[in-house]
Amino acid sequence: MDLEEQGTIKRVAEGSGRDRMIVLLGTPNKSSTAMIALTLTQGDPSYAGPLAGVPLGLPIYHILELEVREAIPSDVYAREVGPLEDVLDVEGISAALKSVRAGR
Amino acid sequence: MTRERRAIHVPVIRAARFVLAHVPGLVVLGSKPRRELAREGEALRAQLRAHLRSFHDAVAYFPHQIMIGNEVPEALYEIPRPWHGQPTDNARASGAAGLIVDQDTFYAWLARADTADLVVLEDAYAARIAAGLTGVRVITRDAAGVALAVASGAEPFYDDGANKAIRVAGVVLPGDEADESLQAPVLLENLAAKVTGALALRRLLDEVAPDQAVDFLLGSGEEAVGDRYQRGGGNLAKAIGELAGVRTPGGADVKAFCAGPVHALILAGALVASGVHRRVVVVGGGSLAKLGMKFRGHLAVGYPILEDVLAGMAIDVVADDGRSPELRLDAAAVHRIGDGGAGHHMYGALAQAPLRTLGLRLSDVDRFAVELHNPDITEPAGSGDIPANNYTMLAALAARAGEITRDQMPAFVRTRGLPGFSPTQGHIPSAIPYLPHAIRGLTEGTMKRVQFIAKGSLFLGRMTGMSDGASILLERNAQLAGKGVTS
Incomplete structure (x- = not known):
């Protein structure tokens, strides 16, 4: 996530819509998932961007997580996500998010 | 008449x-x-x-x-x-x-390619590669003249490499100093x-x-x-x-x-x-x-x-020459404006859809050639193994279509994919480096079909957010069919 994106998200989160925001990730592996999830919950771990030291604590999910999948009509999910379930490391991505949510 | x-x-x-x-x-x-x-x-x-x-x-x-x-x-x-x-x-x-x-051969051809008197070789360098300059009208200057040109906006090209010698071999002069498109x-x-x-x-x-x-x-x-x-x-x-x-x-x-x-x-x-x-x-x-x-x-x-x-x-x-692989125009595909841009949308449109029009499955293709970037070049820079990732996507599409099981995906990648071997020269890695090998396999070898799939990052030019792609299917020549085919 580049610094500009961090700034945009910070502005939106600090506006009036904070309670209606959730983050839905489409990151391709567990390390990028963990990095962005940390940035948007506990603050930029690299201390380089506008979210350094800013724990937004946003609720965060990944498109490949079971709970998300169940919330989307199956035909839409199959068309838009489909084979990515077979290509990407679903378990690793889910574990990375669980770890971030648990505050580790 | x-x-x-x-x-x-x-x-x-x-x-x-x-x-x-x-x-x-x-x-x-x-x-x-x-x-x-x-x-x-x-x-x-x-x-x-x-x-x-x-x-x-x-x-x-x-x-x-x-x-x-x-x-x-x-x-x-x-x-x-x-x-x-x-x-x-x-x-x-x-x-x-x-x-x-x-490099010497290349620079000699650079001088040969110059139709506008803009390539200037340094005297001593021109003398060194004289054998390659036969028949070429070469413009040369001494080292001081070359340095003067560089100070005036000429682009120097260097005679160095593993021998560590650092020397300007020559320069390209600007075509028009006030025209950005003709800068050196x-x-x-x-x-x-x-x-x-x-x-x-x-x-x-x-x-x-x-x-x-x-x-x-x-x-x-x-x-x-x-x-x-x-x-x-x-x-x-x-x-x-x-x-x-x-x-x-x-x-x-x-x-x-x-x-x-x-x-x-x-x-x-x-x-x-x-x-x-x-x-x-x-x-x-x-x-x-x-x-x-x-x-x-x-x-x-x-x-x-x-x-x-x-x-x-x-x-x-x-x-048709009765021997070379046929370019199946009825299975040529392009990525259309309305097609999705995700990896599986691209491969669905470029690989699976054109095969279906011929009544074929992914498994009916002997080899797929995708972007064949050499992973030795891309991995140290964090770009991953690009062909391997693309072949995994093709295998996932085959699995989703019921052609193979998920457990068979690695075997699909290995037998129908290729390791990357192309220099990262943009348009060059896009499937075509496999052409000589495919032509050989489809004429002298046992292959029947090879599909070539290329993608392009149109969004880099800031005119659209879209990607692009195109694919072709090469098939063993009908007049060779049966000859040498064992599969």
């Missing part, structure tokens, strides 16, 4: 040739090194120079031997990486699919593309049907040739043909970022099928801007700078 109506022909791809110009002295002029060196200066320059390869090492590099047809891609599965640590014994610079030329660095880029494209075309025409006239050249390189009023004016194809010494063809360029060559092959096939032309050659030169693009990653892991070659290509498309 009226002429007879032109017949519809089956187009075939008869041959493909690749030329790699090993130009370590130009690596510092690649876009990324140029920017980083301007920021960080001499220490980084010295570090970069210390990691340049010799011509001998570039020739012995196994992926380059595959590009010129002396080795097969599948052999890389058995060779430990990094591949520069496993040089080929007794490697030759010439092969059935092309050749590798050294732009002209050097364009001349580099012209030279490498012409060398590939010359090689093809020397070896394949030299007596049969070429009717049309379709350029599909990455350069933008023009002036201030039309900076991407184009038709480098004709300039490439002129330099290669052919007089019969006309030409035009096809642009679609990295997908350009496969789009051009579809159009070439259509021109031949319709009888508009009998022999069309798709040509393209190398990308100087991409030299050293990932050099930071290579320095970080102690590799030599692996992006030190410019690649040119020439692909011969003619009407």
Whole structure:
């Protein structure tokens, strides 16, 4: 996530819509998932961007997580996500998010 | 008397040739090194120079031997990486699919390619490569004159490399000092593309049907040739043909970022099928801007700078000769505006959909050629193994279609995919480096079908958020069917 994106998200989160925001990730592996999830919950771990030291604590999910999948009509999910379930490391991505949510 | 109506022909791809110009002295002029060196200066320059390869090492590099047809891609599965640590014994610079030329040869051709008196060689350097300049009207200046030109906006090109000698070999003068499109660095880029494209075309025409006239050249390189009023004016194809010494063809360029060559092959096939032309050659030169693009990653892991070659290509498309693989125009596909841009949408549109129109499945294709970037080049820079990722996506589509089980995906990738072996020259890695190997497998070997899939990042130009892509299916010639086929 580049610094500009961090700034945009910070502005939106600090506006009036904070309670209606959730983050839905489409990151391709567990390390990028963990990095962005940390940035948007506990603050930029690299201390380089506008979210350094800013724990937004946003609720965060990944498109490949079971709970998300169940919330989307199956035909839409199959068309838009489909084979990515077979290509990407679903378990690793889910574990990375669980770890971030648990505050580790 | 009226002429007879032109017949519809089956187009075939008869041959493909690749030329790699090993130009370590130009690596510092690649876009990324140029920017980083301007920021960080001499220490980084010295570090970069210390990691340049010799011509001998570039020739012995196994992926380059595959590009010129002396080795097969599948052999890389058995060779430990990094591949520069496993040089080929007794490697030759010439092969059935092309050749590798050294820097002196390239610079001599740069002088030969100059029709506007803008390439100036330094006296002593010109004397050293005099043998390569026979018949070329060369402009030379002494070292002081060359330095003066550089101070006035000329672009220097260097005579260095693994021998560590740092010397300006020559310069390209600006075409018009007030025209951004004719600045010296732009002209050097364009001349580099012209030279490498012409060398590939010359090689093809020397070896394949030299007596049969070429009717049309379709350029599909990455350069933008023009002036201030039309900076991407184009038709480098004709300039490439002129330099290669052919007089019969006309030409035009096809642009679609990295997908350009496969789009051009579809159009070439259509021109031949319709009888508009009998022999069309798709040509393209190398990308100087991409030299050293990932050099930071290579320095970080102690590799030599692996992006030190410019690649040119020439692909011969003619009407059915009873032997060469057929270009199935009824299974040619392009990524349409309404198609999705995710990986599986792209491959669904470019791989699966055209096969379905013929009643075929993914498993009916012997090999897929996708973007064949060499992972030795891309992985140290954090870009991953691009072909491996793409083949996994194809395997996932086959699994979703019920052709294979999920457990069979790795075997699908191994048997129907390829290891990456192409230099990261943008349009060059986009499937086409496998053409010489596919032609051989589809004529002398046991293969029946090979699909070539290319993608292009249109969004980089800021005019759209879209990607692009195109694919072609090559099939064993119907007149060869059965002969030598065991599968």
